[in-house]
Amino acid sequence: MKKNILLDKVIMLFISIYLLLPLILTFIYSIFNEWTSILPSGFTLKYYIQVLTDPLFIASLLRSLIISFIPVLVCTLAMILVFYVTTLYFPKLERIIEILCTIPYSIQGIIIAVGVLSLYSGIGGMLSNRFLLLVGTYCIIILPYVYRGLKNSLNAIHVHTLIEAGQMLGCSKPKAFFSIILPNMLSGIVVSMMISISMIFADFVIVNIIGGSYFQTASMYLYKAMSKSGQITSAIIVVLFMTTLLISKIVTNIENKTKRKEK
Amino acid sequence: MKNKKCLVALIPFLLIIVLFEIAPLISIVVKSFSPVDEVGFTLEHFVKILITDLYLNSIKGSLIIAIISSIVGIIISFFGAKAAHSDKKIGKVFRMILNITSNFAGIPLAFAFIILLGNTGVITLFSKNLGFDLLNVFDLYSINGLILTYVYFQIPLATLLLLPSFDLIKKEWKEAVELLGGSKFVYWFKVVIPNLLPSILGTFSVLFANAIAAYATGYALLSSNAMLLSVRISEQFVGDLVQAKEFGSALAVVLMVIMVIATQILNRIQKHFKGGIE
């Protein structure tokens, strides 16, 4: 038995090293001037300064942030309304909704992006606005995750009993849904929002196809930098990575704060 | 029924679905059978795919990379998930590392591997100093390199997906097997794995879908030289080549068909093993 646990610890250690190595190396690469021998030389932070003071980078970072949040909010709100309808009034619609929300799992991002672009890019009017197309496409990409997150939180509570209890305590069905059920789904909503935001923030293929030169995000800025300088590229990677960690920290803090307020 | 009023709440969802999921999909399928800039029905795009080496090799490349990286990924993740269950504390740290690194994919990942194993990569140079040239054995800018990078991002995803299923293993199973005189081999191969197979296969299908459609990593390493279906597809819509919506749609349809076939195969295998397990 002991031998097994040791083996397991070794396995976890090796996998962790394998996973962390590229990350750590990228970081080291970004703070040294050159690395042609075994150890790097010339510690410097100039690459970071260069990146963080480049207005193009800041602009692209802001765009990445905006495009990460908006589809998530839109999609989550739309799905909450959907679950409001299917939970309280038309449970039979669940099946169709599930199918519609699971299609994007198999029809991966690139196909949707290509379809959206070829369909709408020629048409004038609102639908040819690249930002709008991007938001819409991302909504579909994250749809399965938002659906799963909401569905799982609903399954974790006894929705019907809670709604009926609410009714017998004086509130209408809609009021019961929004004041009793929704607060209990909060942690599930936050988790799926987290996954979705990370996915969009890190995405390249969709924004490359739909955003193109109209809407440059940080990942596109990064791609451009790859051909210029290795150190700058790694600095950008580290900055973006830190941003992702920061976002998850903030989101989990908000989640904890809401939990504390209820107490 | 008097409740029909509330269906209004479905409008935002329906709008998004119709505009961005249903319409584009229909459009892609229709376009794939349409001649260029005309209305009509033609199979010319699919024929072109089947007779042109470039596209056949890209399809082959995507398939090989997806299958191999998924298999390797799932084996490693299986042991990783199993290991995570034996020790609670370390397992928690391990899980955290998995969560952090699961976001490290696409361009950042490709770049990190270039730093590590590229022509002037750290490990490459290191090996040269030790006296042997890594480049003779391994070329990052080849199908092997792609597989290695793909395996990297498959591991956290697969491990995180497999972790919950190990919770399902009941210690009563081990005790029952022991009492009935079975060995460890029997326990693992005749009891645990068959029971975990639905989730293993489910995870495999996620990995496969992820890998076959992956674009950024391959593109960052090899740009348009990458023999990947996803790169061929996006080429038809963005970049230096002339826009070819219809042909691109045909390629996209090919990708969809591959995924549907893969899902069907995996479903069938799943059903075969599921038996009575719900």
Added chain:
Amino acid sequence: MAFIEFKNVIKKFDDNNVLKGINLKIEKGELITLLGPSGCGKSTLLRCLAGLEEVTSGEIYLDGENITNIQPQKRGIGMVFQQYSLFPNMNVYDNIAFPLKQKKVSKEKIELKVKEALEMVDLVGREKAYPQELSGGQQQRVALARSIVQEPKVLLLDEPLSAIDAKLRKSLQEKIKYIQKELGITTIFVTHDQDEAMIMSDYIHLFNQGNIEQSGTPVEIYTNPKTKFAAEFIGHYNIIEKEAIENIFGTLDVNSDYVAIRPETIQLSKDKINDFDICEKATIISYLSHGNVLRYTLQCKGIKFKADVLFRSFTLYEVGDTIYFNIDKYNILEVSENAII
């Protein structure tokens, strides 16, 4: 008009006719029980009264008003569910305060009423606890407090104690009875447990397959079941075909096809005695000890009977013993096959 009246209430779920035309009157201030096996319609009737189910046809009146088409939240009815009804994201105080907040009651008044409710259910001091931290019994007490704090016209309890440990059930039954008497709220209790029904209620309505089979006080129903179903459900009656029993005991003044005999009305004696109408030889086949009661299974002329004897002395009859089976004819009850509508 009675305080609550059901007029020919029919409820169908698709093709399934769950309530087949219920006519029922309930007086103000009573604690009545709807009793019956699973699927008999008792919970459905309760939920129709609450407004959580729509009746297919028929009417429901509460305090003179036709409430058949009024929404649940506007009926002034409180309900305690079997389980999982407390709001997990709120603590005990907020759960109980919830209905008062819906009515926009002032903060001070809410504090007062919640305190009163907590005192009633013996949970003072646990205001800040969350439902997950409470035991099943405590949760139900909170659910009860939450329902009564809004001073409902009627209190409905849908198998509130079925998920509670047997030992705890007793104290909760007493608590519910006490609160009901104190506040004088008309209360309807649904259960499938006949012991519980007998302890709790002033009046019992026994349900069978969508109809009320028999109504009466606990003692009435227990000592005088009118149908085979009622006799089988309440107590541990011996139910025997009239012909079979007349074969061994002689003709009886009974008009139905079946008779029912309460196990405790059968007397067992070592020797023949003359105190009873019928005294026949019988053999002990087996027995079970229920602590203070011994239940013997005995065979008398080919028919098996269950007899309950209070365990007073140490003399136990053994399996195989021959004893005498004694009973008075008035304790052989007439029970019909079907309910007389």
